[in-house]
Amino acid sequence: MSVLSKLQEAVVCLKAGRVTLPYPVKSQPVPEKFRGRPLFDAAKCTGCGGCANNCPAREILLFDLCQEIRIVQYLGRRCTYCGRCADVCPEKAITMSHEFETGTNAIGDIQQRVELFMSTCQRCGRCFKEPSALEQLKLKGYRVDDVAHERWVFRSKSYLETEPAVDDIKIEMD
Amino acid sequence: MLKNLCQKMFGRSLWVYHANSGGCNGCDIEVLNVLTPYYDVERFGIKLVGSPRHADVMLCQGPAMRSTAQALKRAYDAMPAPKLVFAIGSCACGGGIWFDSYSVLGPVEKVVPVNFYIPGCPPRPEAIIYGVAVAVGLVDKKTAPVKFKQIELPIPRYHPQDLTGRDELVVYEKVEKV
Numbered sequence: 481m482s483v484l485s486k487l488q489e490a491v492v493c494l495k496a497g498r499v500t501l502p503y504p505v506k507s508q509p510v511p512e513k514f515r516g517r518p519l520f521d522a523a524k525c526t527g528c529g530g531c532a533n534n535c536p537a538r539e540i541l542l543f544d545l546c547q548e549i550r551i552v553q554y555l556g557r558r559c560t561y562c563g564r565c566a567d568v569c570p571e572k573a574i575t576m577s578h579e580f581e582t583g584t585n586a587i588g589d590i591q592q593r594v595e596l597f598m599s600t601c602q603r604c605g606r607c608f609k610e611p612s613a614l615e616q617l618k619l620k621g622y623r624v625d626d627v628a629h630e631r632w633v634f635r636s637k638s639y640l641e642t643e644p645a646v647d648d649i650k651i652e653m654d
Numbered sequence: 655m656l657k658n659l660c661q662k663m664f665g666r667s668l669w670v671y672h673a674n675s676g677g678c679n680g681c682d683i684e685v686l687n688v689l690t691p692y693y694d695v696e697r698f699g700i701k702l703v704g705s706p707r708h709a710d711v712m713l714c715q716g717p718a719m720r721s722t723a724q725a726l727k728r729a730y731d732a733m734p735a736p737k738l739v740f741a742i743g744s745c746a747c748g749g750g751i752w753f754d755s756y757s758v759l760g761p762v763e764k765v766v767p768v769n770f771y772i773p774g775c776p777p778r779p780e781a782i783i784y785g786v787a788v789a790v791g792l793v794d795k796k797t798a799p800v801k802f803k804q805i806e807l808p809i810p811r812y813h814p815q816d817l818t819g820r821d822e823l824v825v826y827e828k829v830e831k832v
Contacts, residue, residue: 500694503780504787510778522802537744537751557748557761560775582797583772583785587747589797590773 515561515576520554520592524573527552527596531565531574532625538632540565541625550598553627556590667699668786671709671733675726675762677716677750680776681743685713693779700786706732711789714766717745717752718759730766738789741768742782744775 501508510516527550532540537558543551566574582590625633674682688695689702703709706729718726730739741747741762749760762768772785787793 499691500697501692503693503783504792507780520800520802537748537753539748555748556773558744558750558753559748559773560744560751562775579796580774580778580781581784582774583770583777583781583788584795584797585770585788587771587773588799589795590799592800594802 510578510580514578514580515563516579517556517577517582517590518554518559518561518563518565518574519577519579520552520594521573521575522594522596524571525552525594525596526571526573527598528570530568530570534564534568536560536562536564541627541630541632543625543627544598545595548598550596551627552594552596553625553630554592555630556592557587559590667701668711668790669701669703669709670711670713671703671706671729672713672715673706673726673729674715675717675722675765676719676758677743677745681715681745684776684779684782685715685742688779688782693783695783695786698786706730707734709733710736711738711740712766713740713742714746714762714768715742716762717749718762718765720757720759723759723765726762726765738769739766740770740772740785740789742772742774742777742785744773747771747773 527542529542529552532542532552537560539555539557539559541551541553541555543553545551561576563576566572566576584590625631672682672685687693689700706712710733712730712733714726716722730737739762744750746762746768749758752758753760759765770785770789772782774781777785784793788795
């Protein structure tokens with residue numbers, strides 16, 4: 481009985497053949513809809529900040545160096561590759577590439593930093609407006625993140641009190 | 655130095671310990687997928703062990719949570735001395751998309767020192783194998799920080815009266831930096 485079952489098992493194994501993928505030698509093509517690392521095209525980007533406002537992980541930072549120069553920085557540490565930045569980009573400047581081999585020993589290696597030359601509206605002095613009235617209330621002027629410390633600045637900080645509501649919870653805006 | 659040490663100590667085989675400190679199980683499934691016959695990493699000598707005391711490498715998945723940070727630290731301390739920590743997935747690398755919620759402390763590097771990062775949500779099994787290969791020194795890493803610079807500050811200012819033409823070549827003289 482056991483010999484028969486062993487033979488049966490051997491037949492099943494021989495039928496299946498070799499299933500191990502030869503990955504390190506020869507890489508398999510990724511699926512067509514696979515979303516890898518987002519790539520930023522500096523030539524197409526207009527600096528509207530839609531990607532920064534729609535990023536669920538808040539990994540795209542905006543910083544205005546002066547009136548004319550805006551920095552868009554993609555950190556990529558907690559990016560979930562959801563592709564919303566590529567979806568909302570009106571100029572299709574962000575493409576979800578098929579790159580997945582991003583293993584590294586320094587987390588800063590997956591950063592992308594784009595410096596943009598922004599023109600100024602002659603009438604209002606700003607180029608873009610927040611979509612809803614509530615958003616407009618929240619935001620005074622431009623959105624400015626802390627690029628030097630790679631921190632997303634919580635937007636309601638501009639009008640809320642700086643003292644924490646509860647003492648024992650130390651919320652880190654990281 | 656770390657690279658040489660890795661090649662010397664871990665050249666033969668890596669025994670990995672699989673620590674999940676509050677992830678969603680997505681990265682766990684990918685790590686287990688690496689160990690299945692499809693991506694058979696036991697042919698490279700990589701083996702999953704059940705105790706941190708037997709392990710060379712700790713694979714961290716999930717962010718450091720308030721409730722599991724102590725346990726993660728204790729598991730790291732229990733590992734014998736030449737040890738590596740891999741942060742697998744975007745939760746372990748940067749805190750995940752719930753980075754600002756109450757129970758999440760942040761990335762695992764706030765609790766244990768991380769040597770190698772494999773971002774992705776979840777990373778493909780190939781990406782995990784690639785990250786391990788980078789750590790062992792078989793391949794070089796492919797990523798580098800990208801910077802597109804518009805101009806260098808300070809902006810050079812040119813006076814138009816100082817322009818002189820010489821044989822189809824415009825030469826700027828008396829360039830003054832602002």
